[in-house]
Amino acid sequence: MKIIKDKFKNFMLSYTQDELFYRRLYEEEHLHPETFSQYVDSLDRNFIEQHQLYVPCLHETWFPYISENEFFKTQFQNIYIAKHNRYSPEYLHQHEFYEFFYVYTGSCINTIQGKEQICQTGDLCIIPPNTRHSIAVFDDSVIINVMIKSSTFHATFFELFTNNNVLSNFFSHTLYEKTENNYLLFHTQSDIVIRSLIEDIYIEYYGHKKYSNSLLDSYLLTFWVLLLRHHENHLESLLNTTHQNLALLDILNYFQANFMDITLTSAAAHFGFSVPHFSKLVKDNTGKTFIQLIRNIRLEKACRALKTTNLSISSICEIIGYLNPEHFNRIFKETYHMTPSEYRRNHTN
Structure with missing residues (x-):
C-alpha cells in the first residue's frame, strides 16, 4: 500500500471496506431498530470472519485480553499502527503491551477505569499494559492507534531519562510502577511537527521498505523527544486528575x-x-x-x-x-x- 504524504489526510478521511460495514451496522441499529435483527441475519458471515469484524449480537466476547505474542506476529515487529475503525462497536479490553492513540481529526470518547473522557484533535493518550479501556468513534473523526511492545517502549521512552530527575520519577512511576488503570494524556493541539511525524510513522509502517523496523524504532525515539520537549507541561494523568x-x-x-x-x-x-x-x-x-x-x-x-x-x-x-x-x-x-x-x-x- 503506497501512501503519498501530501494526500495523507484525504487517505485517512476516506472510508475503508470495514468502516463502511461498521457504519451500515451502526445506522441499521440506531435508525431502524425494528428491523435490525433481520439485518443481522442477512449479514455475510464469511466476510465477517475473514475481516475479523466484531458484531456484538453475534459474538459473546471479543478478545477481552490480548497477549503480546498473539498481537505481534514476529519477534522483529516492535510497532503496529492503524486507523481506528470508525463506527466499530465500543468494547472494553486490555492488553499486555503499550498503546497510544492520536486524535488526527475530530474527537473520540476514551474510557479508562469506567471514566469517560472526550479527546479532541491533537490529543495523544498513552495507555500502559493491563489497563481496561475502550475508544468510541461514531462520526467522521480519525483516530490513529499505535501499539508498542513493552520492551520497545521502555527502550525508547525511558531512554530519555538518563538523569534521575523529578520528571523521570513522575513518568516512570506512572507508566512503569503503576501500569494498571492509568494513562498520560498530552494536549498537543495543532502541533504540526507531531502531526507530521505521526504521518511519517504511518507511511513508513505500510511502505514495507528495507530496514523499516529499525527506522520505525528511530522515529519512535524522535517522537518521544519532540513530544516531551514541547508538551511536557500540557499533560494530565489519572493520578493527578483525581486532585x-x-x-x-x-x-x-x-x-x-x-x-x-x-x-x-x-x-x-x-x-x-x-x-x-x-x-x-x-x-x-x-x-x-x-x-x-x-x-x-x-x-x-x-x-x-x-x-x-x-x-x-x-x-x-x-x-x-x-x-x-x-x-x-x-x-x-x-x-x-x-x-x-x-x-x-x-x-x-
Missing part, C-alpha cells in the same frame, strides 16, 4: 527551582496543602518521598557541576544546599558508589 487543584508539573518545577532551601513545610504552604496531605500527594504521584526528590535534584546538580566546572567540592556542596560537606560526601557515595572527587576524575577529560 482537581493539584498541578503536579507545577509542583515538580517548583522543586526544581527552589531545591536549595526548600522544605516540606514551605512547599506545602506554597501550594495551600497541609503537610501530611501534600506529602501523600507527592508520594502517590511520583513514587518517591519529598526528601528523596529533593536529594535527587541536588545530586543531579552536583554531578553537572563536577563534570563542567572547576569549583571545589565544598563550593559545590554549598551551592546545592548542603551545609555539611561530610553529609554531602556520604550521600553522594551511597548513591554513586564513589566519592565526588572520583566522579569528577571519571567524567572529565
Whole structure:
C-alpha cells in the first residue's frame, strides 16, 4: 500500500471496506431498530470472519485480553499502527503491551477505569499494559492507534531519562510502577511537527521498505523527544486528575527551582496543602518521598557541576544546599558508589 504524504489526510478521511460495514451496522441499529435483527441475519458471515469484524449480537466476547505474542506476529515487529475503525462497536479490553492513540481529526470518547473522557484533535493518550479501556468513534473523526511492545517502549521512552530527575520519577512511576488503570494524556493541539511525524510513522509502517523496523524504532525515539520537549507541561494523568487543584508539573518545577532551601513545610504552604496531605500527594504521584526528590535534584546538580566546572567540592556542596560537606560526601557515595572527587576524575577529560 503506497501512501503519498501530501494526500495523507484525504487517505485517512476516506472510508475503508470495514468502516463502511461498521457504519451500515451502526445506522441499521440506531435508525431502524425494528428491523435490525433481520439485518443481522442477512449479514455475510464469511466476510465477517475473514475481516475479523466484531458484531456484538453475534459474538459473546471479543478478545477481552490480548497477549503480546498473539498481537505481534514476529519477534522483529516492535510497532503496529492503524486507523481506528470508525463506527466499530465500543468494547472494553486490555492488553499486555503499550498503546497510544492520536486524535488526527475530530474527537473520540476514551474510557479508562469506567471514566469517560472526550479527546479532541491533537490529543495523544498513552495507555500502559493491563489497563481496561475502550475508544468510541461514531462520526467522521480519525483516530490513529499505535501499539508498542513493552520492551520497545521502555527502550525508547525511558531512554530519555538518563538523569534521575523529578520528571523521570513522575513518568516512570506512572507508566512503569503503576501500569494498571492509568494513562498520560498530552494536549498537543495543532502541533504540526507531531502531526507530521505521526504521518511519517504511518507511511513508513505500510511502505514495507528495507530496514523499516529499525527506522520505525528511530522515529519512535524522535517522537518521544519532540513530544516531551514541547508538551511536557500540557499533560494530565489519572493520578493527578483525581486532585482537581493539584498541578503536579507545577509542583515538580517548583522543586526544581527552589531545591536549595526548600522544605516540606514551605512547599506545602506554597501550594495551600497541609503537610501530611501534600506529602501523600507527592508520594502517590511520583513514587518517591519529598526528601528523596529533593536529594535527587541536588545530586543531579552536583554531578553537572563536577563534570563542567572547576569549583571545589565544598563550593559545590554549598551551592546545592548542603551545609555539611561530610553529609554531602556520604550521600553522594551511597548513591554513586564513589566519592565526588572520583566522579569528577571519571567524567572529565
